[in-house]
Each structure stands twice: as structure tokens, then as C-alpha cells.
Amino acid sequence: MDKLTIALPKGRLFDPVVEILREAGVVNRELDDDSRKLILEDEQLEIDFLLSKAVDVHTYVEHGVADLGVVGKDVLLEAGASVYEVLDLELGSCRLVVAIPEEAGITSLEELPSTGRVATKYVNVAQEFFDQQGIQTEIVKLNGSIEMAPLVGLSDMIVDISSTGRTLRENNLIEIAEIARSSARLITNRVSYKTQHQRIKNIIDDVKAVISKQ
Template sequence: MSYLTIAMPKGRIFHEAVDLLRKSNYQLPPEFDESRKLIIEIEEEQLRFILAKPMDVPTYVEYGVADLGIAGKDVMLEEERDVYELLDLKISPCYLAVAGLPDTKMNEVAPKIATKYPRVASSYFREQGEQVEIIKLNGSIELAPIIGLADRIVDIVSTGRTLKENGLVEYEHIVDITSRLIVNPVSYRMKNERIQELVDRLNDVILEKQ
């Protein structure tokens, strides 16, 4: 039996996904959680995990170096990769929102929006009929309005604490986000039975939690 390769993002999603896999009766050793390796093989389960940056997971799956991946819906919307979405894992819930300094109006002429989601942000404002200039940042998006780089930001909100601590307020809710199980289309055909078994086992656990 050949290995199933799963690309996983590091951080919070990783820990929640590992918990879900264990509850689905996949035997993942305790040291799996603390490993510094970027590729981990679990021989007993014939599973191989690639630990990646969240934005890179759909790329690995699209190009077939991973059969499956776990990616936030935010990443899926931004990356628009050629993969199938198999299952909403209902983990790491959060949402994308427009935020900025309180009681401030957006600039009349080409307001600036800072975000690490340029595709999602430009599409959202286009739907609102607004012409905006998108500034792509890779981190600390909250800084942009404070230092006068942008009128608004588009970013992930989970508790709202980071916005509050930086003196920002939420203006608009764009879309709810959870993590999804995605698959490479060719792997889905070639390894269908094993992938379907994984989906069924995960789905049973998700339904129990509801």
C-alpha cells in the first residue's frame, strides 16, 4: 500500500487537525505534535505529512506533491488553485473583515486597503462598487491604519482582541472561514478508496461534535 501524503499548515490548524485525526482512530504518536521535521512519516498508518506555510498548502496539493491538504477557506479563496474541496472540517473558525481606526471615513479618491489577501479584498470592494488601491502586506496588518499607510485593512478576525489592542474597530464582515480538506484531482481518482475512507472517518467525528 502506498503512502497518502497530506500537506498541513503549521500552528493552530495543525494541532486541531491532529486532534481530529486521532479522534478518527488514526494512530499518531505523541512526539508527532512536537516534531521539528518538515516531513513526517507514520509507517503504521501509511501516512506522510508535509508541514508547510498555510498559503503554500493548496500549491503542494495542486502540483500533486501532496495528495491531500488542510487549508483555511481564506487561503482557498485567495489562492484559487485547481483542487477539489472534500470536507469542511469545522476547525479554526474565524472570519475575514474590514477594519480601521474608529470614526474615520475612507478616502474619497482611491482609498488604500492593506491586506495579505489582495485577491479577496479587491473582489470584495469591486462587488461594493468601490475603486480601491490594494497594498499587499505579509504580517502585522493592524499597523497600516495606525501609521497612515492605509484607510482600512482586510484581515482574519477570530476573537477581535488584536483589533481592540491596536485601537481598531471592525467595519464590515466579509466571509466566515473554517479549515477544509482538499485533494489533488488525479490523486482523487488514483487513490479514491483510501481517500474516501479518510473522509468518512473524519466526517463521523465532525457529525458527532455537532
């Protein structure tokens, strides 16, 4: 049996993802995302776990360093990664939205001017969305505190993820459009899915069975 490598996202999704994999019989050892080791081996199950920043998981899977991985749909949309998305783990649910300062008095996309400046870390997703709407935008890439951009005059609006809307409200921003819904997805390398199809399919089925019970 060939060894499998699974890339796991460090951070808030790590523990719930590991718990699902443990119930599915895929994890049979202690895994800690605070570990100094970035590759943890399970010799009994012949699986290596690669601990990665969430935004890098798809890269390891796409390039065949990992056979399977867990990544947010928002990251997949932005990256346009060439991987197979095989299962929604129904964790970390959020939405990619367009939000604008409440004081602008705009409540829908139709009311937006034909041009505008957008702050976001989802550059590709935002560009494609506004192109489809026929709105000419200048995209300003930010990696954190996106909500600050309209407050300091850096942008007219933002594209960001929102779970409860609380952060938007606290910064006097209102949502005017939903671009996509996101949650953690199980992905697989395209070649691995063919060369180790049965083993990967068994993992998918076992994980799916765990999720259906929740």
C-alpha cells in the same frame, strides 16, 4: 495499496488537526510539528505526513506532492487554488472583514468614499471584493501587523481575519463589512481524488464521523 501523502499545517492548527485525524484512525504514530524532519512516515498505514507552513499546504496538494491537506478557507480564497475542498473541519473559525479607524465616523460600506487605500495580505480577495462594491482601491500588501497601517497613515482601512474582534478594538478599528467566513478545510488533489477515490473517501467519512461527535 498506494502510499498516501497528507500535508499538515505547522502552527496553532497542528495539534487539533492531528487529534481529529488520530480519532479517525488516520494517524497512528507520534507527530510533532517541532520535528526537524519535514516528512514523517507511518509505514503501518502507508501514509506520509508532510509538515508545511500553513500558507503552502494548498500548493503541495494542487501540484500533486500531497494527496490531501488541511488549510484555512481564507488561504484558499486568496490563492484560488485548483483543489477539491471536501470537508469543513470546524477548527480555527474566523472571519475576513473590512475594518476602518473609529475616528473616521464610518459604520458601513455605503458610507465609504469611492476611492481608498487598503492594507492587507489578502490582496486578491480584497481587490475582488471592492471591485464588486464599485469602490476603486489601491491595495497595499502587508504580511503582518495589518492593524498598524491606518494608525501610521499607510492606509484608510484594512482587510484582515478577525476571531473575537479584540485586536481591532485595541487598535481603535471597527468592522464595517464581512467578506467571508473561514475555518480549516480538508482538501484533496483533483487527480488523487479519482485515482485513489475509495481510500480518500473512507478518510473523509471517518473524519466526518469524528467531527459530528464533537
